[in-house]
Amino acid sequence: MTGPHPSSERRAVLYVIACGSPLARHVGRLVELAQQDGWDVCVVTTPDGAKFLDPVALARQTGHPVRTSYKNPGDPDVLPPADAMIVCPATVNTVNKWAVGITDTLALGLLVEAQGKGVPLVAVPYTNAAMATHPAFRAGIARLAEWGVTVLFGDQFFPLHPPGAGERHLHAFPWALPLAALHERLCPVGQAVA
Known part of the structure; x- marks a missing residue:
């Protein structure tokens, strides 16, 4: 898989957005794969997602602070703008709110805004x-999906588990899958890569 193709000298920026699930504990795996693919990665979490992450370790891994809350008026943006996002x-909770525009x-604010800007979303x-x-x-x-978000959901991507059994399935999660879907979205099959 080849990495993103930034339009300038800077590396393309990928926001990894992690929500409140035990799977979020391992989001550093997705960060590592994205970095290997050439992305400058920033991690953003929902408030419940923050309960599962180690923000210090992720900040060290990415070189960017992990953001959870809106900044105060007048504060500078501490993250570069996103070229793509993976949730x-x-x-x-996040899917339901996002689908009705709650920010x-x-x-959620970043996702709703990114959709309006045409930022690729997985x-x-x-x-x-x-x-x-x-x-x-x-x-x-x-x-x-109808609005153009690439949604990876269903047994063909990762089988659903019974209630209370999610922890037992974390080790089998296919972390490379969201990146492959993003790559496909950015460079569709048959399209020449510059």
């Missing part, structure tokens, strides 16, 4: 089989 893990967290919902059946969640996934 992994995306929770039911009550920094992560979402990887991670939930249990019972929560995944909720009609609002299913409608939210469909709506995001």
